[in-house]
Amino acid sequence: MLKLNDVHVDYGHFHALQGISFEIKEGEIVALLGSNGAGKTTTINTISGLNKPVSGEIIYKGQVINDMRPNDRVQMGIVQVPEGRKLFPYMTVMDNLLVGSFNKVARPYRKESLEMCFDLFPKLYERRNQFAGTLSGGEQQMVAVSRAIMSHPEIIMFDEPSLGLAPVVVEDVFENIMKLHEMGRTILLVEQNVMLSLEVADRAYVIENGQNVKEGNAKNLLADESIRQAYLGI
Amino acid sequence: MLYLQTFIDALMIGGVYSVIAVGLSLIFGVMRVINWSHGESLMVSMLIALYMNQYTPLDPYVIMLIVGAVMFVYGYVLQSVVISRILSRETDREPISCLLFTAGLGMVMSYSVQIIFGSKQVMAQTKYNGRALHMGDLVVSLPKLIAFIIAVVAVAALWTFLQKSEYGRAIRATSQNRSVATLMGISEKRVYSVSFAIGTMLVGLAGGMLIPYFSVYPTVGSVFSNKSFIIVVLGGKGSVPGALLGGLIVGLIEKFGALFFSESVAQIIVFLMFIAILLFKPTGLLSKDKG
Numbered sequence: 001m002l003k004l005n006d007v008h009v010d011y012g013h014f015h016a017l018q019g020i021s022f023e024i025k026e027g028e029i030v031a032l033l034g035s036n037g038a039g040k041t042t043t044i045n046t047i048s049g050l051n052k053p054v055s056g057e058i059i060y061k062g063q064v065i066n067d068m069r070p071n072d073r074v075q076m077g078i079v080q081v082p083e084g085r086k087l088f089p090y091m092t093v094m095d096n097l098l099v100g101s102f103n104k105v106a107r108p109y110r111k112e113s114l115e116m117c118f119d120l121f122p123k124l125y126e127r128r129n130q131f132a133g134t135l136s137g138g139e140q141q142m143v144a145v146s147r148a149i150m151s152h153p154e155i156i157m158f159d160e161p162s163l164g165l166a167p168v169v170v171e172d173v174f175e176n177i178m179k180l181h182e183m184g185r186t187i188l189l190v191e192q193n194v195m196l197s198l199e200v201a202d203r204a205y206v207i208e209n210g211q212n213v214k215e216g217n218a219k220n221l222l223a224d225e226s227i228r229q230a231y232l233g234i
Numbered sequence: 235m236l237y238l239q240t241f242i243d244a245l246m247i248g249g250v251y252s253v254i255a256v257g258l259s260l261i262f263g264v265m266r267v268i269n270w271s272h273g274e275s276l277m278v279s280m281l282i283a284l285y286m287n288q289y290t291p292l293d294p295y296v297i298m299l300i301v302g303a304v305m306f307v308y309g310y311v312l313q314s315v316v317i318s319r320i321l322s323r324e325t326d327r328e329p330i331s332c333l334l335f336t337a338g339l340g341m342v343m344s345y346s347v348q349i350i351f352g353s354k355q356v357m358a359q360t361k362y363n364g365r366a367l368h369m370g371d372l373v374v375s376l377p378k379l380i381a382f383i384i385a386v387v388a389v390a391a392l393w394t395f396l397q398k399s400e401y402g403r404a405i406r407a408t409s410q411n412r413s414v415a416t417l418m419g420i421s422e423k424r425v426y427s428v429s430f431a432i433g434t435m436l437v438g439l440a441g442g443m444l445i446p447y448f449s450v451y452p453t454v455g456s457v458f459s460n461k462s463f464i465i466v467v468l469g470g471k472g473s474v475p476g477a478l479l480g481g482l483i484v485g486l487i488e489k490f491g492a493l494f495f496s497e498s499v500a501q502i503i504v505f506l507m508f509i510a511i512l513l514f515k516p517t518g519l520l521s522k523d524k525g
Contacts, residue, residue, distance in 0.1 A: 050416070071420055090410060091406060099420070102403070102418055103418075151419060
């Protein structure tokens with residue numbers, strides 16, 4: 001469904017991605033693992049179109065999308081839940097959700113998408129007229145996930161969804177990722193919480209210094225001695 | 235009675251200040267670009283309205299609507315063809331080169347008008363000039379009253395558009411976080427062009443409503459643009475109700491300052507208030523922004 005072929009990205013003189021390649025098949029949960037600064041967020045932002053690759057290809061449903069604008073990629077079904085939620089703080093929860101379905105493809109599904117969000121997070125219905133900036137971290141994460149659902153995505157990319165959340169809330173977040181997966185969404189998960197990620201993912205790629213270093217079945221990686229040492233500290 | 239008369243006069247000029255300032259505030263709030271040619275756009279709008287009034291049989295307020303439409307197109311094209319190219323080279327959130335460009339553009343506009351039309355003050359002759367309503371001892375200038383009403387309606391319409399419409403929501407989202415807005419499928423460039431166009435359209439309307447009682451000359455824009463900057467800071471950058479409130483406050487200070495002291499002292503008070511706001515409440519009266 002989504003494929004990266006030897007993608008390179010520069011930030012000025014800094015060579016952030018030095019040949020990232022991976023593939024996500026329809027219906028999969030794929031985790032992208034790596035330490036701080038490995039290039040995970042850059043990878044997601046490159047898929048979203050915020051960064052432009054200097055070489056390599058991003059292929060979505062058989063089409064090279066390197067030059068497509070970020071807003072057009074959303075219309076094609078690629079959406080991300082950005083790191084740190086990044087809600088529109090001075091807009092109500094409802095407005096945040098409605099902005100999610102701004103694109104023309106998502107708009108006809110607006111009503112049923114809204115119902116889906118409120119089914120998944122009944123609390124958001126109570127909070128719908130509150131400014132998003134006044135919500136707790138966990139609630140903000142719910143809005144961020146719902147906002148992504150509103151854009152009628154086929155693939156949802158989560159960038160550090162557990163960042164800054166209490167452990168109990170983190171479990172909820174992962175539960176919801178599983179739910180979305182069951183509803184048929186393809187998921188790319190970027191997480192520092194390697195243990196949890198490998199538990200929910202089908203497959204995982206490990207990146208270091210902007211390059212792939214390892215890939216495989218999540219269960220095998222979980223058992224891999226070097227992964228355990230490098231990322232799990234056990 | 236004198237106070238009531240002054241109060242009415244203040245509101246009526248304050249409304250026009252508001253509509254001009256709202257345009258500036260919207261452009262700044264969304265793009266973080268301060269449009270230094272805002273006053274000159276007003277001057278050009280007044281000039282177009284003046285000539286249309288002279289050479290067409292149309293009612294000045296029909297002309298006002300046409301000028302508004304013309305300025306909408308002008309703003310859209312200016313942003314999408316010129317400013318967007320300068321902006322795309324800037325990585326800074328508050329782009330200096332756009333500021334310099336619009337300042338330069340303003341000078342070109344005002345000096346071009348001076349060369350072509352001369353620097354004399356010209357007053358449009360419309361059927362509304364000098365007409366007034368008398369209510370007891372109160373005298374209310376008809377064109378000023380109409381201008382005030384249109385100004386308030388325009389600001390209210392803009393506010394409703396931003397709060398309730400699909401595109402208004404997209405504009406608000408972009409002003410709060412532009413990269414995340416594009417991740418929601420919103421075209422940043424188009425939002426910028428529409429916002430800039432609405433900003434200049436409001437100036438076009440203001441130009442049209444001013445000509446029955448305000449004479450046109452090449453530097454007339456600065457009379458209003460200086461105040462607009464103060465109003466935007468006073469009301470809160472990017473805030474529509476703030477600009478309305480700020481415009482009315484500046485109108486009140488001017489008129490009551492002139493009543494109690496003199497017109498020039500009133501201007502000094504306005505600028506002192508500007509400095510005080512910058513020192514003690516730099517986010518403005520109604521801004522949601524905390525920094």
